[in-house]
Amino acid sequence: MKKILEVKNLTKTFQVNGGFLKKGKNLTAVDNVSFELMEGETLCLVGESGCGKSTLGRSILQIIKPTSGEVLFDGVDLCKLDEKKVRPYRKNLQMIFQDPYASLNPRMTIRELIGAPVRAFKLAASAEEFDKKIREVCSVVGISEDWLDKYPHEFSGGQRQRIVIARALILNPKFIVCDEPVSALDVSIRSQVLNLMKDLQAQFRFSYLFVSHDLSVVNYIGDRIAVMYLGEFVELADKRELFRNPLHPYTQALLSAIPVADVTYKRERNYLEGEVPSPVDPPSGCKFRTRCKYAADICRQQKPQFVMVSEEHYAACHMQHCV
């Protein structure tokens, strides 16, 4: 398998509470994250709100310029390029956002919306070619042609998300960041969209970075799962391995907290005390130690390394031997 994307030590720091002449504090939203992504693979990012999963997705696409680190796509470091030079790469890098209501301009018809990327990159020489491209992508995504001259308000959430997917696919991208694409949808519609996203990936072999807070969705769509906490990766593993053998106490707590729609599913509940600390002022050493039941002195003094524990299973915890 070909490696399509490599992220090395990516960090994004925001300035908060600053003002004129007033020095602000630093908020590290993404802290030294590294991973690789293969062709046709889906890597899922999970974590609670505010853990930096969306910021990571956006920093990779250079929608937010990262503070430091590298994003290697096809061997080129996107972070070093300015906006003009990144532009040709954007054909291969697409994004699907959570809110299908805010993602579509209400004043444009569906034809214009789906065709916008084609126009932006001047990929259609004639009106016929433009039409042909739109028709192709519509048949792939399951949009009927009589939708094309309507406006977004005429469609429901699930239909809109289909339109957003069609727009992301029209340029044949190699890599798509999906930021909670199904969180706003109802259960019966959600499964339609998830199946569509899986089918399209099998057909076109692109890679997803799938951001979600819902572990059961992640288990359905993902290949590997990365668990984030306060901007850092705390665990990264193949999904089967992660669900069967979670090593980090945070992953364990997260897994035990998800409500399971199955009355026969029995498990030991592992309630996590307290709430996520403020990312402006994170705890010293291991960031999770304030909520961790295994926390010891070493956790306060030293930051745990993100190391390979078993084959393709990474975790950052001092205590993993005893866990």
Add this chain to the structure above:
Amino acid sequence: MGERVLEVSNLTTVFHTKKGTFPAVYGIDFTLDAGETLAIVGESGCGKSVTSLSVMHLLPDRIGEVAAGSSVKFKGTEISGYSNKQMSKLRGDEISMVFQDSLTSLNPTMTVMEQMVEPFMVHRGMKRREAEKSAVEMLRKVGIPNPEIRARQYPHQFSGGMRQRVIIAMALSCNPSVLICDEPTTALDVTIQAQILKMIYDLKKEMNTAVILITHDMGVVAETADRVLVMYGGQGVEQADCETLFTNPLHPYTQGLLASIPKIDDDTRLSTIEGMVPGLGNMPAGCHFCDRCPYCTERCREENPPMYQVEGREVRCFRYEEKDERRTV
């Protein structure tokens, strides 16, 4: 189970829109006993929130009204005809409600204490000092650390999970018989959701409160409910106790819904329910689910099935007509 606290029968609520008057909730029936948790589940627009708002008389008059023939009995007393004044006495005292959005449920210009003392002063006739003591006690009960100090703060100084705790404390402060929770944890993270659901469960047990839990999350239902009412297109389509519903769903909609939820330990292809939820204005004439149902027949398109009683549960589908226990032979 305990005493019957709430009995809703044939509840119909109509909405007045520019395009005409449409029913949003059609003939809902359910009962609630003390100490019981009833979950009302369904997708957005199915009428689950409207049902609870109708029970509480919280629908704005110009937008919607409860139709004649609906009956809501609270501890045997008919309350559907109550005036606003009569309802105010009941609301927050005997029946209270928790909403999804904790930020808009609290007044941002008042400290938590000022809002917390209200139910004690209004319903219990306490003096301010006494009420403050009880408020702090309530906050401690829902697990807010340093309640004396925290109570002097404003809602924006609380996190989402903490705000939801404050609201639950407020709702439970007069020891109500019925607590209606409308998507209480939807805006929260899973770890916080688990804390809040556990807290509701513990308090419910302690105070023997009956809880109506409105949610779209089948996972939450499976873990908290005693009985479940599944709604679709403004109607109840199936009602059963929690375990039976999950192990042996009868209505095609419930079956489809359960099959389309991604599982935590299984990634085989999801089955889907084709099509979309019909809008308020273009509900099918027959069974509301007929356009999406794999078993749809001619009759389903023309005639709306009644609730059949099958094996101690209720289901609205012609496929179970023959098994109906009330059927006269």
